[in-house]
Amino acid sequence: MKNILTLLAISLLSLSCSKRDLVYFSDIGTDTIYTTPIDSVVEQRIQEDDLLSITVTSLNAESNMLFNAGVLMPSGGNVNTVVSTPINESYLVDKNGFINYPVIGQINLKGLTKLEAVNKMSLLLDEYVQDPIINIRIMNFKVTVIGEVQKPSTFIIPTEKVTILEALGLAGDMTAFGRRENVLVIREKEGVRTTTRLNLNAKNVLASPYYYLQQNDVIYVEPYKTKSIQSDSNPRTFAIFTSIVTLLTIALFQIGN
Template identity: 70%
Template sequence: MKNVILSLVITSLFFFSCTKRNLVYLSDLDPVNGYSSNITTLSEPRIQEDDLLSITVTSLNPESNMLFNAGVIMPSQGNVNTVVSSPINENYLVDKDGFINYPVVGKINLRGLTKQEAVAKVTEVLDEYVKDPIINIRFMNFKVTVIGEVQQPSSFIIPTEKITILEALGLAGDMTAYGKRENVLVIREKDGVRSANRLNLNEKNVLDSPFYYLQQNDIVYVEPYKTKSIQADNNPTTVALISTALTLATVLILNFNNIF
């Protein structure tokens, strides 16, 4: 019986001492030639249901500017009108049918359009009311969520509306030692369709993936290893403690009869 237990202890010690994991991102990059590729997978975000848009109008007419930026023009004494804004509300929610409710002109359907396409459409609509308007549109809810084995799981608002999966992991404090770098899940909803794709961040091929650049409302899930209770080999202190404990157990078993 003693020999069986000893064999199990020695096998466990060997296993924990020899466990190796690749914790390096893009570890298969050529150290000499590096990597080069045309960026063909970056797609512009398209406006969809529940998006929150900031729309501002600039023209040579101050009153028109205030009116179409959700201000209110009120009559004053004499022949002078007063422009009042309390406060200016420039954010517009896209409803389930793809419309925003814009001041004066009413509903405008922007679903499925890029920002540039939406700017062109709003400009066309406002040309009837404002001379040479300049329209600026931004996503106010361009966010990505990073959860799982990261240091700081959270949702992040991205002001630039452009972010890679590596940048998103950086915002979340990077993966812990238990995160599966070779099996990161990206969940995406687009045009009423939910999709999921797994990425291997150890390989350079991830740079060409359509999921490398995240889109609004993407969820990044870093799956933990099943043996999370055992620290990976990048933590020498933990491995040393395990090895020491197993060594002591071996000594006790070998000297069991002498001790007891």
């Protein structure tokens, strides 16, 4: 009877307890310097549904008015330089990759980096503006973090550059039930949706092409099985489970004496 109770207690405890590694990059020793080249940064490319802020600066106020919506203001200390300050002005990239820009009309910017887009627009504006300075920003660059994090949400990133660790930081980090060794990243690119899983306990994730996130990436943090069991069961079930383990422990102690 004692052996049977012991085996039953061990089985129940093994179901309720599991070893979890809650440390990021736990394979990096405390006395180790780990280095990896930063070559996994992928420059963002303009895609459909992006909202672009496009401003044009030149020496000619009239030319600026053609391509900027807003109020003309002096630029810095040079009274001869005038810029137009946009007021909530943005251009939507349609499903075919085009924006509708003043005077010029339809411009296809899909798939271009910001530098490539600036160079393309400079050539198009050269007919109307002398030596234009063009600035392009993605206004709705966003990533979404859901699952076992403190504050799941969609976050607008003004710098257009964010790592998976920074995104988790914006979401308040993982809860104790988040599976750090199996974080899912969902990415859409050129009409194709791909998924990959990252082990944030391992240092090699620092060299992953998914370490730096891209526009519209979704990060899903899965829960451990114990959390899944809790969500599928009511509190009364766990109260009964705990009581059984307690009674078995008492019985074993009494039999041992």
